[in-house]
Amino acid sequence: MIPYGRHQIDQSDIDAVVSVLKSDWLTTGPKISEFEGAIAQYSGVNYAIAVSSGTSALHCAAYAVGIKPGDEVIVPAITFAATANGAIALGAKPIIVDVEPDTLLIDTACIEKHITPRTKAIISVDYAGQPCDYQALRDLADKHNLYLISDSCHALGAEYGNRTIGKIADATVFSFHPIKHITTGEGGAIVTDDDVLAKRMRRFRNHGIDVDHHHRNTAGTWFYEVVDLGFNYRITDFQCALGLSQLKKVEKWIGRRREIARQYDRAFQSIDAIRPLTVRNNVRHVYHLYVVSVEGRVDLPKRPELFSVLREMGIGVNVHYIPLNLHPFYQRHVGAQKGQCPVAEAAYEKILSLPIFPTMREADVDVVVQSISEMVGRKKLF
Numbered sequence: 043m044i045p046y047g048r049h050q051i052d053q054s055d056i057d058a059v060v061s062v063l064k065s066d067w068l069t070t071g072p073k074i075s076e077f078e079g080a081i082a083q084y085s086g087v088n089y090a091i092a093v094s095s096g097t098s099a100l101h102c103a104a105y106a107v108g109i110k111p112g113d114e115v116i117v118p119a120i121t122f123a124a125t126a127n128g129a130i131a132l133g134a135k136p137i138i139v140d141v142e143p144d145t146l147l148i149d150t151a152c153i154e155k156h157i158t159p160r161t162k163a164i165i166s167v168d169y170a171g172q173p174c175d176y177q178a179l180r181d182l183a184d185k186h187n188l189y190l191i192s193d194s195c196h197a198l199g200a201e202y203g204n205r206t207i208g209k210i211a212d213a214t215v216f217s218f219h220p221i222k223h224i225t226t227g228e229g230g231a232i233v234t235d236d237d238v239l240a241k242r243m244r245r246f247r248n249h250g251i252d253v254d255h256h257h258r259n260t261a262g263t264w265f266y267e268v269v270d271l272g273f274n275y276r277i278t279d280f281q282c283a284l285g286l287s288q289l290k291k292v293e294k295w296i297g298r299r300r301e302i303a304r305q306y307d308r309a310f311q312s313i314d315a316i317r318p319l320t321v322r323n324n325v326r327h328v329y330h331l332y333v334v335s336v337e338g339r340v341d342l343p344k345r346p347e348l349f350s351v352l353r354e355m356g357i358g359v360n361v362h363y364i365p366l367n368l369h370p371f372y373q374r375h376v377g378a379q380k381g382q383c384p385v386a387e388a389a390y391e392k393i394l395s396l397p398i399f400p401t402m403r404e405a406d407v408d409v410v411v412q413s414i415s416e417m418v419g420r421k422k423l424f
């Protein structure tokens with residue numbers, strides 16, 4: 043079986059975790075700020091806040107920018123549910139907008155049409171690992187006085203222009219789930235240059251308490267005050283030790299992902315039925331996913347058939363994502379409807395995520411390409 047993604051753990055990762063397990067601090071200890079410092083430095087920003095998941099990171103960011111009941115928050119149709127759910131938990135209404143047909147990134151023209159006096163924030167998604175059009179998003183957010191939150195769970199290490207993506211949005215969110223670029227088991231982080239937002243997110247992560255257990259201990263005091271709403275969204279020290287060890291390898295892994303993508307790109311040039319998503323030329327795409335569109339022709343197999351046959355052959359293809367507006371929850375909760383995002387809905391019928399992960403060998407990529415080629419041929423489509 044070739045999975046669509048997979049994590050990598052070596053002895054140095056294991057040693058790093060074990061050494062923290064033998065130390066005094068399993069949580070709220072020194073590895074947290076060490077990991078946060080490393081993530082902030084890698085992203086070229088002032089602050090990183092490490093939390094228990096990408097989902098809790100999105101909740102923290104939404105709370106920090108002040109999203110509250112009655113607000114509207116713009117999200118793209120092609121994403122994972124967690125992009126919208128943090129804002130929903132705070133009482134906001136997600137406005138699900140369409141995506142660009144060639145990249146499946148949020149369509150800035152669609153955003154502008156949906157901005158109302160109630161709009162509070164745009165939550166964009168660097169789908170598959172390709173940065174959004176950040177300049178257009180930043181300009182739009184500034185023009186309408188909105189916050190820009192970036193769900194960059196696919197895009198640790200990505201660049202827009204010559205800048206790391208973390209510097210452009212007000213808050214940029216990463217996930218360290220095993221399927222993502224680096225892992226802490228479960229985990230996530232928010233990066234920002236804004237010290238007020240950073241402070242609020244730190245509090246939200248820790249029950250709304252200003253000083254943490256570690257600080258109280260060293261200061262020799264029992265006193266604390268809950269000054270704001272918050273939860274336990276903390277990450278542990280042994281997870282941060284794993285994250286630090288993984289982060290050392292991220293550039294090598296991104297390089298390998300980009301090589302695999304080039305190999306796929308070259309192969310699909312001669313298979314007209316398979317069209318990779320477009321990559322903009324001013325970005326560093328980090329390929330969390332390698333997504334293709336299966337172009338129909340009456341005598342060729344379509345996406346559903348290709349999906350089933352490849353799975354039977356042991357090739358772990360997947361589909362990312364079912365558009366948000368097609369899920370029962372968003373239809374029931376915010377009146378989302380089939381038909382409201384025609385580009386996303388049409389793309390959803392055709393997209394397929396192919397296996398891509400750093401330890402995938404050239405021969406594995408050949409197997410995937412060969413299997414697809416046998417089904418949809420090398421014949422010209424038109």
Ligand SMILES: *Cc1c(COP(=O)(O)O)cnc(C)c1O
Nearest residue numbers: 095096097122124195217218219
């Ligand atoms: C993985 C992911 C999340 C959630 O991250 P978790 O760490 O699994 O909670 C959110 N948004 C997107 C786009 C993701 O891919």
